[in-house]
Amino acid sequence: MARRERQPGSSWLSELLFEHKVGGQFDKFRIEPERSAATTSSATRGDLVGAFVGQEPPKTLAAYRQLLSELFDAKRDLVVRHLQAQPVFKVARAEWNPRQTGTNANIARELVPYVVNAMQAAYEFSAPPIEFSPAAGFLGTYDIKHHKITLTPQLFGKPLKEFLDTLVHEEVHAFQADMMLMLNVQRKGRVLSPAERAIAQYWKNEEPKYRSALAAGSSMSPETRRRYQMIGQEYHAWTTGHFVATKVLEG
Ligand SMILES: [Zn+2]
Numbered sequence: 001m002a003r004r005e006r007q008p009g010s011s012w013l014s015e016l017l018f019e020h021k022v023g024g025q026f027d028k029f030r031i032e033p034e035r036s037a038a039t040t041s042s043a044t045r046g047d048l049v050g051a052f053v054g055q056e057p058p059k060t061l062a063a064y065r066q067l068l069s070e071l072f073d074a075k076r077d078l079v080v081r082h083l084q085a086q087p088v089f090k091v092a093r094a095e096w097n098p099r100q101t102g103t104n105a106n107i108a109r110e111l112v113p114y115v116v117n118a119m120q121a122a123y124e125f126s127a128p129p130i131e132f133s134p135a136a137g138f139l140g141t142y143d144i145k146h147h148k149i150t151l152t153p154q155l156f157g158k159p160l161k162e163f164l165d166t167l168v169h170e171e172v173h174a175f176q177a178d179m180m181l182m183l184n185v186q187r188k189g190r191v192l193s194p195a196e197r198a199i200a201q202y203w204k205n206e207e208p209k210y211r212s213a214l215a216a217g218s219s220m221s222p223e224t225r226r227r228y229q230m231i232g233q234e235y236h237a238w239t240t241g242h243f244v245a246t247k248v249l250e251g
Contacts (some may be wrong), residue, residue: 111164
């Protein structure tokens, strides 16, 4: 397990996945997502009324996973199709070599905007800026307070699949946070469907589980880690990251 102080600026959604200290051999860089129309649709009166038609949050894990599948499998597929159509991923697969971290850093800079745009378009949310920073100490984090994804440059020394998996994983967390913010219908932006509200409420209800899993700072027992990965948002992020990375890089 990592042995790092809990970082005051990081949120309860930050992740504890990375074991080693990160060297400072890479410059920090930051990628701003393009602003698209995806986040600007406005609600009609009819939508607002619809948003209040109740659907209870799922009561069981099976019901949660079923709803997850109904709501997001098509979006996940859309991301895969979009990325499979980009020649840059074929090039990246050929060029990426875990022993050539400098080259991989350049490849990563090229890939990230494609992934961010595909996620943003499919999931209709406001994707955060992405920073590569050795300060993270984790493979990746999503900081809900500052709406920012941080990826560790140490990913450049890992297989391409792990890099893509981590990026998509953190994008899913950013999307989840957006959905939970939209539970407040006073907010401008898209109005959630009853099913979306139900799943966002399920996530929100689980926030205490995150806090309790992270209470020990950055050292998790295997049991805590297992519970952590069973939290609804984690399950969603893990399965989506794995699915997209596998599909995009296998073809
Ligand atoms: Zn996660």
